[in-house]
Amino acid sequence: MQTIRGFRDILPENIALWQKVEKEATRLFxxxxxxxxxxxxxEKTQLFSRSxxxxxxxxxxxxxxxxxxxxxxxxxxxxxxxxxVRSYIQHKMYATDPIRKFFMMGPMFRRERxxxxxxxxxxxxxxxxxxxxxxxxxxxxxxxxxxLFKRLGLTGLSAHVNSLGCPDCRPSFQRALLDFIxxxxxxxxxxxxxxxxxxxxxxxxxxxxxxxxxxxxxxATLDHLCxxxxxxxxxxxxxxxxxxxxxxxxxxxxxxxxxYTRTAWEIQTTTLGAQSAVAGGGRYDGLVxxxxxxxxxxxxxxxxxxxxxxxxxxxxxxxxxxxxxxxxICLGDMATExxxxxxxxxxxNGIRTEMDFRGKSMKALMKRANKLNAHYVLIAGEDELIxxxxxxxxxxxxxxxxxxxxxxxxxxxxxxxx
RNA sequence: GUGGGUGUAGCUCAGUUGGCAGAGCGCUAGGUUGUGGUCCUGGAUGUCGAGGGUUCGAGCCCCUUCACUCACCCCA
Numbered sequence: 263m264q265t266i267r268g269f270r271d272i273l274p275e276n277i278a279l280w281q282k283v284e285k286e287a288t289r290l291f292x293x294x295x296x297x298x299x300x301x302x303x304x305e306k307t308q309l310f311s312r313s314x315x316x317x318x319x320x321x322x323x324x325x326x327x328x329x330x331x332x333x334x335x336x337x338x339x340x341x342x343x344x345x346x347v348r349s350y351i352q353h354k355m356y357a358t359d360p361i362r363k364f365f366m367m368g369p370m371f372r373r374e375r376x377x378x379x380x381x382x383x384x385x386x387x388x389x390x391x392x393x394x395x396x397x398x399x400x401x402x403x404x405x406x407x408x409x410l411f412k413r414l415g416l417t418g419l420s421a422h423v424n425s426l427g428c429p430d431c432r433p434s435f436q437r438a439l440l441d442f443i444x445x446x447x448x449x450x451x452x453x454x455x456x457x458x459x460x461x462x463x464x465x466x467x468x469x470x471x472x473x474x475x476x477x478x479x480x481x482a483t484l485d486h487l488c489x490x491x492x493x494x495x496x497x498x499x500x501x502x503x504x505x506x507x508x509x510x511x512x513x514x515x516x517x518x519x520x521x522y523t524r525t526a527w528e529i530q531t532t533t534l535g536a537q538s539a540v541a542g543g544g545r546y547d548g549l550v551x552x553x554x555x556x557x558x559x560x561x562x563x564x565x566x567x568x569x570x571x572x573x574x575x576x577x578x579x580x581x582x583x584x585x586x587x588x589x590x591i592c593l594g595d596m597a598t599e600x601x602x603x604x605x606x607x608x609x610x611n612g613i614r615t616e617m618d619f620r621g622k623s624m625k626a627l628m629k630r631a632n633k634l635n636a637h638y639v640l641i642a643g644e645d646e647l648i649x650x651x652x653x654x655x656x657x658x659x660x661x662x663x664x665x666x667x668x669x670x671x672x673x674x675x676x677x678x679x680x
Numbered sequence: 681g682u683g684g685g686u687g688u689a690g691c692u693c694a695g696u697u698g699g700c701a702g703a704g705c706g707c708u709a710g711g712u713u714g715u716g717g718u719c720c721u722g723g724a725u726g727u728c729g730a731g732g733g734u735u736c737g738a739g740c741c742c743c744u745u746c747a748c749u750c751a752c753c754c755c756a
Contacts, residue, residue, distance in 0.1 A: 267747075319754050323681080341756085374754070375681075386756060467754095517755085528756090539756055566756030593714070626709085628716040636716095643714065657716070 268374070268382025278581050279571050284367060286413050287387050287565075294406055296365040296389055301345040303369065307335040313344040313549060315520025317461045324372040338371035341519070342388040343546070343562055344553075350392055351555035361393040367567065378572075379537030385567035389543075392550065395559040397497035400525040400545060401505070403563055404498075407529055407541050408507050414570070415579045416531075419540065422512035423502075423527045425495040426463070427483045429548065435486035436462055442480050449476045467516035482513035491524055498525055521546040525561070533576050534569055541565040587678055589631035590617035593624065593643035600667070601642055607671045613678045631657065640674075 265271060272280065291298075311321050326338040339345055346364055349355075355362050367387045374380060389406070391399050404421060411419055427435055439462055447455065450465070451473050457464045466477060487495065502509055509527075517526050526544035534540075543563025550558035574580070588608065592601035601617055608615040618630055631639045641653040651664035654674075665673050 264747075324754080370756080372755080375752095376748085377750070380755080384756070388756095519755095536751065536753095537755080542756060564756055569756065591715085623709090624714040625712080625716080628714095630716090632716040639715085641715075645714085653715095655715075660715090662715090 266382075268376040270381060270383075278583065279574055279579070280567070282581050283387070283414060283567065283570060283574075287365070287367070287410060290406060290410050290413070291365040291389065294363070294402070296363040299346060299349065299364040299366050300368070301339075301342065301349055301366060303339055303371075304336050305339055305345055305348065307337040309344050309348055309553070310337055310340060313347065313519075313521055313553060314341070315461065317457075317464075318520060320372060320519070324374055326371050326373055340370055340372045342366055342368070342370065342386060342564060343390060343519075343521070343549070346388070346390050346562075347549055347553055347555070347560065350558075351550065351553055356393065356550075356556055356558055359393075361391070363389070363391045365389045377535075377537065379534040379566070379569040381568060387565040387567055387570075388562065390560065390562035392558055392560050394561070395547070397494045397525070398501060399561060400494075400498045401501035401507075403543060403561060404502060404509070404527055405505055405507055407543075407563060407565070410565075411529070411540075414574060416570075416573060416577065418532050419529055421507065421509040421527060421529050422515050423498070423509045423525065424512050424515040425484055425487060425491055425498075425524050426516070426522055426526050426544070427487050427491050428523050431486055431488035431491055432483075435481065435483050438481040438486060439463075439465070443476075446476050449473075461520065463516050466514050477514075484511070484513050494524055517542065517544055521549045521552070523547045527563075531569070531573050533573050537566075537569060539566065540569050540573060583635070584614070585635040585637055586616055586631075587614040587636070588616075588638045588640060588674065589627075589634060589636035590615065590640045591624065591627045591631070591642070592617060597642040597644065597647060600647070601640075604640075604671055604674075608674060608678075611675050611679075613675065638677075 288298075307325070307327050310325060314321050316322075320340050325340050327335060330336050346366070350362065365388060368385065369383050370386050371383055373382055376382060389403065391403070404423070408419075408421065426432075440458070443450070443458065443462075443465070447458075454465045454473050463483075465473070466480065466482075484495075499509075499511070512528075515526055515528060517528070522544035524545040524547065527542065528539050529541040530538040531540050532538070541563055543561070545559070545561040547559045549560055550556065590601045590605050592598040598617075598619065602619075605615045605617050616634060616636075618627055622630070628639070636657055639655045639657060641655060646652050646664075647667070650666050652667060652670055653662050654665055654677075655662045
């Protein structure tokens, strides 16, 4: 038996980095006023097809979709935004507070061919803000991302930023793009030809070199922004500059989900091969209404947790394994019984204590204490019990002191609480 | 979905023209009747990814399949 393709175990020896990221992210979100939300892993398929877009790769070929016993079409969530928007509408959160900020962490599912930094079950750290149209929140989200990555010690990242316009300016851009392409259709790949009808914007994102060549001088959304979008993007840029956040304006950044409007961004790394996006986000001012809520601006980002961890591993940012405070060596039945109660009492007081009940030799137990990286070893055999002098050995200095049985546990607690 | 590479001990990997399944690390026991890391000696551990075929004989050759991996694609 083994895990199914693209799914994997994250083992205890690798968990430290995950916890470090979780802790830093939670601390940061808390400081910026984000509240944690937990959403289901399974939703009605319709939720994703309507929000992400019928013509996107995610919906067309990557979702885990199946019929349950009653025949309802269900899908394992391929991303978090749709569910959070659904929850926001379902619980009429707009009615209790005009501004809501959420974050969540958890698994997402997409049936792609696995690759470095790409799994079928992968984890995202996600943040969403509802009810703020101001460009300051766009800058702030990008700032939060760069701040988190800075705290985690990441280097070699770059922020790519673009504006995709809004329903007011997009039609004129789309016309310009289609006019531009009209005479060059024979040089575009099949995928792009398909996109002309379904979602022309996506053509800009094509990675095929021949298409890239053709699109070298293609019109950009940036050149067709309406005044509102123009001002909005200008504020985003100047705010980031003032904050000292490095970014690149990337007019070919389109993003693969249809709901994005105005600001879109990606944080890219050079250390993961083809999987360059470590985080991505954007504004989606039409999505809440599209899914049946009131007109509400929205914006959010997702971090690829697995990728983040892999980058950190490559940069050697793993925290040190925690050492054991005390290892108990008890020789003989009587000492073992006493030792059991001592170790539990120490554990209750938060002291990392372990003992081995397998009846091994002194030497084997010392070796184990060493392997567990124990700071101290307590040695209790028949002799020590008779003489009422339990030995405490400092494994680094090799110094040994004797402690009486009656005050042993409080004495040890005193030592370790220092 | 398409293409390339790789699957041998827990891990990293050797394995010659087809001829007894190997090393290092790790694990374990001992050297030291009760004191770790270094050192020395011994021991255990294999569905050679799986299934089939060729052959007196297959880790090695052939077919099928699965997994991993990298790239395309897409995205986080």
